[in-house]
Amino acid sequence: MIVVSSATSDTGSAVADALLATGEQVRVLGRSRDRLQRYVEHGAEAAEARTDDPGSLRAAFAGAHAAFVMIAPGIIPGSTDFPAYQRRVINAFRQALGGLGDLARIVSLSGWAANHDGARGPVWGLRPLEEALDTLTGPEVTHLRPGWFMENALPMIDEVRATGTAHGLIPADLPLPAIATADIGAVAADLLTGRRKAGARTLELQGPRDVTLTEITAAIGRALGRPEARYEQIDAATMRERLLAAGFSPHMADGTTAMTLDVAERRIAMRRPRTAQTATPTTFEEFLTRVLDRQ
Template sequence: MYAITGITGKVGGAVASQLLAAGLPVRAVVRDAVRAKAWAERGCEIATARMEDAASLSAAFDGATGVFILPPSDFDPEPGFPEARAVIEAVSMAILKARPAKVVCLSTIGAQAGEANLLTQRTLMEAALRELPIPVTFLRPGWFMENAAWDVAPARDHGVIASFLYPLDKPVPMVATADVGRVAATLLRQTWRGVRIVELEGPQRVCPNELASAFALVLNRPVRAEIVERQTWETLFRSQGMRHPLPRMRMLDGFNQGWIDFEGHPDGIIHGEVELEAVLRELVSSAI
């Protein structure tokens, strides 16, 4: 039995779909059983749990061959990341009590960075799970191609995408969520000892100018990328409702300045199969 958290999202759903396609039993770990109805219809066992509740999580993980941990993302965290720390404590306690055979945890590119930023939430999770007497794999994907969903409307309507990543010709490791789910499912079926790190990106790196060109191809209209100047970020993010924009700003700084990157040798990075154009076509289709 494979216990999958985050199954109602793109990555968790992709993990579960891969396992079900292989004929393996899946337990959907969800906050709301109603939202998981489609997964129950596909043959999943349903376990209700909250990611910050150790008791419900340990029950959901009990007897599992493998557990996939998809920590909830907080894009506007309080100082010190208290929300993430509550989840980390609950997940750690649940794993320690349930003692699944192995754990695959979705982490991120740059989890090893020493500078505090939005991704530090994953750094903290890695630090905690490393201490457990359970085989753990941290899957560190690059920038999700699906983040381009925010760019569909301005690209379609105005022929411009705003880029917080620059220079505009600097390639960034990007990956499709389908590849993340596929690789995570493969890792869950493997056997290993101790802690290992697996880094994942797409078939090739993509710079903002190439993202704009891909949109132009999909939309059949000219599209260009424009830099959002660093000095405008805080005001912009606060106008969008963020209370604590600094972690997000520092994450973007990390990509732009190069201290958020993969840790291992380039030859050891896994490359996905899904091309950016395919992701953009799906995003554009969904937005119609």
Template sequence: MIVLTTPTGQIGRQTLDRLLAAEAPVRVVVREASRLPDAVRDRVEVVEGSHGDPDVVDKAFAGADSLFWLVPPDPRAHSLDAAYTGFSRPASVALRTQGVKRVVAVSALGRGTPMADRAGHVTASLAMDDLLAGTGVSYRALTMPSFMENLLRQTELIKKQGMFTSPISGNRKVPSCAIGDIAAVAADLLLDGTWSGVEEVPVLGPEDLSFDDMAQIMSEVLRRPVRFQQVPGADFKDRMMRLGTSEAMAQGLLDMALAKDAGLDNAVTRTAGASTPTSFRQWCEDVLKPAVLA
């Protein structure tokens, strides 16, 4: 039995689709079962509730062999520790008591770098990995750079003003990955019952690009000018807080961006195994272009 969290989120949904296509037995943890499509609900076991709840994870993990773990976003959390290790602590107890063998978790690049202890959400993700791996399970942390899909948050800005922004400088070449590729790597690991031990699995996409490079590619795909604008960190944090993000979580986002701008995501050597197939250009054709033109 494979337990999957966040089945209605972008990564969770696509991972679930792949598991069902392989006819694997799946149990999902979802806050509201009604959010699952009927065709999915008929093919999975459903445990309703939050996977941060001790009673829910006890029930969900019973008799399970493998777990897909993803902490849901909590922009209003009072601290990064509460959002990551605090949320995951009930699961760390249930992993021990219920005897789950393997965990595949969504995490981040950065372990071992000079920036890792001051990288906001990344630092919190790595602490979560330590908590869960410390239970004795076999553990695979999918370590990712920024997702291409993060740009969809700026769809209206791209559509109306022909620009997108970040605190990261426009000439810093970094990896980025598509959510569909993350789901493919996660599903392959969840379907494989032979691995053991604790390892990181980088998911780097096929190339390193700067935001200036991305702007050029977006311009070509959308057939309209798109430019990148670096914004001051203080302005970025203020905007996040105006949108409802807590001060702690907004600072975490800024610290993560500053660490990435200092080379956090460039520390892992790219290999064939870490290079996933979806290029930024293909992602723009398949995902960004329909969103902008809608």
């Protein structure tokens, strides 16, 4: 049995889908059994569990020989103390997974922010999650550190469609190690089943090539019939104000802005070169086509 936590998240669902596609016995976890029904229809077991509740997690992981874990949700817009929530999640996973005799493999979703000792905002908890899981004895643990999620570009699609201009704090010409969530799910599934060995405790992942936000905006413009589409960089104060206007608490607006600045100013960056082992296949253009086909 392979257990996938946060199966209704983008990455959790990608992992679950990849495992079910190859006929694995899967148990999916989420806060609502109703939202897990689509997996049940494809042969999975479903269990309700909160990522910050060690009791429900412990019961849900019972009998597992492999487990996929992540901090979810990755952002709670109204939170006034997100690190406290992350600490509860990390402690719950440590309690739930410790001493499970059948558990042979754990794969965690971390991120490239874990490369930066001073990571701020919503990604603060990634390194502490890794460190907590590393204290477990018995299972083989692999931490995935993917780069910039292509899904971050989804709001840009709406902006370009509406106005022809996308906005962001990251410089237009900064090369980003963009990666599709589906590819992360495929790698995680191979690690969970043992079809792939990471070869190291941490595994950086990135798409086939770096892309800039200028290139991403141009690709979106071409796909939407807006060839004039352009990317416009905003400053940190403007980003914070936009987040507040969208309903973020001051705490979460500050943290999210700080996190983005760490990317923009290259404190969050890949530490290893792209190789055949760390590169994934989906290009941004392919990702964009799939997204627009679903709209």
